[in-house]
Structures are given as C-alpha cells and as structure tokens.
Amino acid sequence: MSSMDTWSQLVIGAAEVERTERGLRLHRLPAWVRRQFADGQLMAMQAQPSGVRLAFTTTATRIDLVTHPVRLAYRGLDRPRGNIDVCIDGELVLRDPLTGGDINEVDLQSGQTTHQPGQPHHTHLHGLSAGDKRVEIWLPHNESVDLVDLSADAQLQPLTTPALRWVHHGSSISQGSNAAAPTQIWPVVAAQQLGLNLRNLGFGGSALVDPFMARVIRDSPADLISVKLGINVVNLDGMRSRTFVPAVHGFLDTIREGHPDVPLLVMSPIYCGIHENTPGPGAIDPASLGTGQVRFLATGREGDTELGRLTLSVIRKLLEDVVKSRSDRNLHYLDGTQLYGEKDAVQLPLPDALHPDVATHRLIGERFAKHVRSERPDGSQEGQRSWLAQA
Template sequence: MHTEHTEHTEHDWITTHLTADLLRGALDLERTEHGLLPHRLPARARAQNTNAQLAMAEAQPSGVRLAFRTAATAIELDTLRTKRDYAGFPPRPDGLYDLIVDGRPAGQAAGTGGNVLTVDLATWDGEVTPGPVGTVRFTGLDAGDKDVEIWLPHNETTELVALRTNAPVAPVSDRGRRVWLHHGSSISHGSDAASPTAIWPAIAASRGGVELINLGLGGSAMLDPFTARAMRDTPADLISVKMGINIVNQDAMRLRAFTPAVHGFLDTIREGHPDTPLLLVSPIHCAIHEDTPGPTAPDVSALGEGRLDFAAMGDPAEKAAGKLTLGVIRDELSRLVRQRAADDPNLHYLDGLELYGASDAAELPLPDHVHPDAATHRRIGERFGDLAFAEGGAFAERPRG
C-alpha cells in the first residue's frame, strides 16, 4: 500500500492505493481497467460456474467493506457500480454506502453514476447501459485517530476506483475477533434490506461481535461443490450454511439427490474445518412453498399491475414423487444433522422457523411472497444473534486452550 498527495480545491487530499489489506469480506480481488473488483467467490470457483445469476450475485459485495485507521475528517470514494433495474418497472433505489466509525454508524451515502443492467423478467435477459464513475463523500468526521469502515452496497456490483482522504490511511490491525463465514440465498445476500449493514447477517455479526464473511448469493445457494470448496479453503472460526429455498425455487433436485448433496457439501467443508462450529440452518417461513413444490415464477397478474410478486408453480401432490417443499427440507435437514452429530459434536441445527415463522409472517409478511423487508431482516438478524451467539448456542464463546 502506498499513498500520494494530490491537489484539491476543498481539501489537501491523499490518494491511497487500494489493496487487499484495506478490504474485508471478499475472497478475491480482480484488477480491472477501472480499479479493483471484489469477488465473494475465488477465481477457481468462478471458472467452474456457468450461471449468469451466480456470476452477478458473487460480484455484488454483500458484507464487503473497506476498513482502515485514519485521522481524516473527510473521505471520498470513487466507484463504478452496476445497478440492476427491471424492464417496465420504475428504477430501483440507488445502492447505499454505510459509514461505521469506531463501531458506530456515522453516515450514509447513495451511489451515483455507473452502469445500469436492465433485466427483462419475462426472459431474464439483461442489457447493460454504460455510465460514468461516481463519487461518494463523507465529511465533517471527528478529528483524531479512528477505525473506519465503509460497507459497500450489498446489491450493486462495485468496482473500487480511488480512495481519497485528508489524512493518511493505514490498515486496521487484527482486533482478535472471531471470523464468521456464512452461506445462504438472496435472503442472506440481503435482498430488500435497507442498507449493507442492515442485511440480517450483518446485524447478527454486530450482535455477536464477530467479523463477517458473507457468501449469501442471491438465487445461488444450490449446494454447488465449488462453493463448498471455497468455504473449505477460507479461514474461519464459525461457519453456517442456510439451505433450501433456492433448491425449491428452481425445482433443482428431488429428495433422492438433495440428501447426498447436503452430505457432500458438509463433508467438503469439514475437510478444511474438521472441528469448527458448523451450523446448518433450514429455511424461514415462506407460505407459497411450505407445502407446494417449485419452481417459483413471477406472478403474471401482478406484473400486469406493475408489481413484482412470486408464485409457486408446483403441485403439492408431487411431494409423493420426491419433489421438495420447505417442510420436507426442514425435516430432512434436522434428521441429517441428528445422524451426523454422533460423529461430529460441533455440527448444529437451527430451524429457520425460529428466525421467522408463521406468526411473524402474519405480522411482517414477505412483500413479494419470497423476500423479507427491512424490518424482517432486523428481526431475523437479532434472533440469529440471540440464538447462535448466546450461552449454549452453536457460536457461543468457548474457553481457550
């Protein structure tokens, strides 16, 4: 890392070269023509992927943040974002950058400029309209040395172009906090959360006092072997896997294939983390798929009214042929953990209905019948924090030595 002084009309700016030691939550960094693109899957995994949805999801920096120590009172970050919109719908809200100073919220800014990916919901094809580099600014910070984090938008691909401050920047030293590695679906990715620190894994991580690596991948928690290998090879003190909804959404497996795939996914993680606390989490309540198999598709009548809602397209009678519902998956994951626990005392199970159940759905319904809103993200994050990190929980602090 090096810094260089540049002239500016408002501040005596210092431009800091962006390097891996200033970033947390990414598994890989790609140098592009514009700057630095954080990835949440390593290059080997990306090379084995052929799915455009996963390619987009893993390049959206959910849980990724710049982290540095500085006395700066002003910060500018240039980025080139790619924002996703839907054809025929109003533009989606701009992605947000959350500023955290010494562990406390200290500001928020919306992204500007950038590319726009317009997706046709009828075909899921996308078209990119190029745009310019944008700048987010945070000013009026207290003087004096402080730990600063800038959480990148969880739902926009974000290339980091330049970091400017009016005082030198240094990497944050290891704070000795445990690292929590989590994998899940778009709900873990943060779909419809208010901001990057308001996705439920970030809320839970804050509650548990841990460092988050979030492999919540929208539409892509599919028991992919390359994701399991990425988790196997990533240093972590705590690991969780939230599994089920995407398998049902895409009608990707029958029970015959699902059970061995879960075993294989866990086996691969255990190759690199034989004794690490490992928590398997089943799906939260989703009324359309509790007893009805997938696939899931946009509700045509809602699209005609300008709303994005989802509907289950399967037939409950198909469960007899091995089609998966959320109820079937919860029963199977619970049984599987009980089976494995005899040889793996550090494997734990959390029923997703404890995070968000039918009574929660009556109070805080899923707006599009699949994804939680901001209030529900907070509820899930707080409950996960209380259940997993509390005394007796799967992630409770253990005596060292």
C-alpha cells in the first residue's frame, strides 16, 4: 500500500480524494456533480475542505504534514489566511496559520484573475506524548489545500470508533465565512459538543435548492441530516415563491428516497438585517472597496414582495409551511432566528452585514447543539423525543 493510499484512509468529511502531481486533492462534492455543473463559484467552494480532517490514532511523538494552499484573494480587500487546527483527544493543541501557497487574485472592478504560484506549507507536531492518542488535523475552511506529504515516527491508524454521522447543507455561513479557524465554524462547534461525525456541505453562495445537492445528501451515509436554506436564494434573487416552495418539496422528496426515516431538520436563515424585508440581489457595497472590510447590501426595494419576490421574512414562513404540510414525523423545522436573532444583532453585529464573526459562530453552534438536545425539536407539543435520540 502506497503512502497516498494510507493518507486517503485517514480523510474524514470529503466526498472524494483525487491524486494530483502534488499529492492528494480533496473534494467535498463527487466528480459527477463537478462534471454536471462546473459553476466557478461552486467549484471553488467545494475545493475548500470545510469540515474535512485527517483523523487517526497513534503513539507517534512527531507528526509532520506538508500541504500546498491555493487561496482566492480580492484586490483591495484584506482577507485573513486560513488555519490548520490540530486536536488531540478532543483538545486544541495547535492552530497553525497557513503560509505560502498559490494565489488567484480577482479584480472586482475588471473581473480579471491573476495567478501567483507559491511555496508549500509545513505543519509540525513535535514533542507529543508517547501514549496512544486520537489526533484530528482540521483543514482550512476558507482555502484549498493539496496534501503533499504526511510523516510520523509511529504508525497512523484510521479511526474505528463509530459516531453518529451528521450531514449538513447550507450557505457560506455553514462553510464558515468570517470564522478564523476550521474548528471555529458553527457546524464544527456543534458537532464537537454533540459528539457527531460531521460531513459539511456548506458552500458559499451555493445553497440554492439544487437537485444535484439533494441527490448528494440522498446518497451519503447519514444518521442525522440538516438543510439550511434561503439566504442564497434571496441574495441571488434566484426564485419566486411559486418556484421556491415546490423546489423545497422536491429537495426533501429526493433526500427521503435514500433516508426515509432519518431525522431531518429544515433550517431557515439566521437574522440578516439587509435582507429581512428587502429582496435581492445582494451586492458588495462599492463604498467598502479599498477599506479592508467588505460589506454587503441588498439592491432590491424594501417591502417589495409582489409577484412572489422573496425576503428572509417570507422564506421563513414558506419553509415552516412546507414542513407542516408534510406527513413526516421525523421532519422538523428550526427558525434560524432562534440561533441568531434581531436582538443578537445589536450585541454581535454581522461585520460585513451578511456573515457572523467568530463569537457569533460559536453562539450559533452552541444554540444548535442545545436545540438538538431539546425534547421538542419541532416546537410542537407532539415532539416527545429529541432529534438526536431518534437516530
């Protein structure tokens, strides 16, 4: 067995591992999706390994990982680098900021992209205790990385301890936008608190009720499923009420083809002031260019919901109605404002008017974990068992 074959057995949370000239490239979506719909935004996001980690047990005292980052940058905007987080027996022992790597820089005014090659990045874990330990190397949520080399002074064994498999789909907030490190994104915060094995299908700008995404979820092993829908539909101005409602029904129908009884949670968007009552499309505020902090705005007209135009307030009502209309005792609805609401926005405003910061990611993750443990996950009097206990 080659080293690359060994490494691939340690990868958790990816759909596929592709061999390249550099080493191993991780994909969060399978090849058939990448062939069927090679959208540039989606392809860039699925290549960023949010929620993906190398996980193993070992007695090694020295572990060295070489990666080659590839990051997307925007001229005039200061975007923080990604990090690699290392946890041993559940405790964070190293947060390693990425260096080097390739840069694909986009000029937002001209649309042109320039490529700048760079050097690989080295992550060193030395002086570890010699006893048996569980190691998780969480890869960056906001930069692509190729795995170039992995070495240790003892054997690395794939994890064999079973854990409930949680498949989550959402937008850039679920991918981790504005979080500083891979274990700080809200799905990872929640997964660690609940002891769940996360498969993160959060894709920036790409939670658009796509049929292929429902098929990916349908075909993925899962004990728990959650889908967070709405914000990208609004800020793309991609649907109207007439098309959104049947699309959500079809999305859920497809998931149920593969998981007829798995607990399934439909989540509506968290509070976002710019889109609460104003349709999209969303756009970057031109006044924020060159300031170092991009901000977003809604370009629709406030209160304009004629002809089925969608705002977050409208979407929440539609999603709740969809869930209530289906005869599915394992289907539940969670209003996203229970995770982050209007009052929270006063204390913890969204820095760019769209995405939560580190503290807010933690708040959302903690509240989600609490909700999953609750005895009435759908908010009704009939729900007598926790969503988690149903698995």
